Amino acid sequence: MSSSDIFIGEIIGTALLILLGAGVVAAVVLKRSKAQGAGWLAITFGWGFAVLIGAYVSAPLSGAHLNPAVTLGIAITSGEWSNVPVYFAGQLLGAMIGATLAWIAYYGQFHAHLTDPEIIGQPVEELGEEGIGDEGLVDRAEAPHAGPVLGVFSTGPEVRNVAMNLATEIIGTAALVLLILTSGLTKGLALSGTGILIVALTVVGIGLSLGGPTGYAINPARDLGPRIVHALLPLPNKGGSDWGYAWIPVVGPLIGGALAGGLYELAFT
Incomplete structure (x- = not known):
């Protein structure tokens, strides 16, 4: 496959991945959405279907990596750099396009959410006295970490601890990339197209089992691209993009992908 095919395929596939992945999060969390409150199961299965659709569409052009950690793991095992x-x-640009499309699709819900007094002003006990205004309320735009809709675009930890958060992303990504690398060893699995379905179900499983601590980025482009879009979009009261955390869902998955590639080389070749 040519470089232009790879670039176009990864843009299209990753854009679909983020459009549908960010879309399911928006559907579940934003005000005035018919799916509001559908919960974690809806989000994990939505992301799994997003992987399925993005990968099937882009596979003929680029092989459907859609994830720099996957690309790194494959490069380590194949020697093709x-x-x-x-x-x-292509992955980063596609992720940014997909996040922008999700914002367009949910424009009315973003507006309703970010102009709701219950959302943009609420008690923030953990911040202490700094940043707290009248009646103990804080404008989320002044909060030091994530804004009230950042979770639609990017991940964030429930317990903010660098070592724990980094370890979670490394472990989850290593599991994903190792599955992708070893699926080619099962006769006919990758060629039949069933391999993409297995990868999508693995993403669902990782979300259900390991998504609780950090929101399971397990993909640097999936997190960084939409985070950039969040920072640039004209969203009122959107709050911060949490750049202090942003390196973890980039570095962690890359380490996990590299570890999976190294383990594959040691155990399977």
Whole structure:
């Protein structure tokens, strides 16, 4: 496959991945959405279907990596590094496009959510006295970490601890990439297209089992691209993009992908 096919395929596939993945989160959390309150199961299965659709569409063009950690793991095991920057660029650009499309699709819900007094002004006990205004309320736009809709775009930890958060992302990504690498060892699985279904179900499983601590980014482009879009979009009262945390869902998955590639080389070749 050519570099142009890879670039276009990764843009399209990753854009679909983020459009549908961010879309299910928006559907569950935003005001005036018919799916509001559907819960974690809806989000995990929504992300799984997002992977399924993005991968099936992009597979003929680029092989459907859709994830820099996957690209890194494959490069380690195959020794093919020449197109790695092309994959990375397509994935990041596609993620930004997908996040923008999700914002357009849920424009009315974003507006309703971010103009609701219950959302943009609420008690913030953990901040102490700094940042707290009248009646103990804080404007989320002034909060030091995540704004009230950042979770639609990017991940964030429930317990903020660098070592724990990094470890969670490494472990989850290593499980995903190892599955992708070893699926090619099962005769006919990858060629039949069933391999993509197995990967999508694995993403659902990782979300159900390991998504609780950090929201399971397990994909640097999936987190960084939409976070950039969140920072740039004209969303009222959107709050911060939590750049202090942003390196963890980038570095953690890359380490996890590299570890999976190394383990594959040691155990399966």
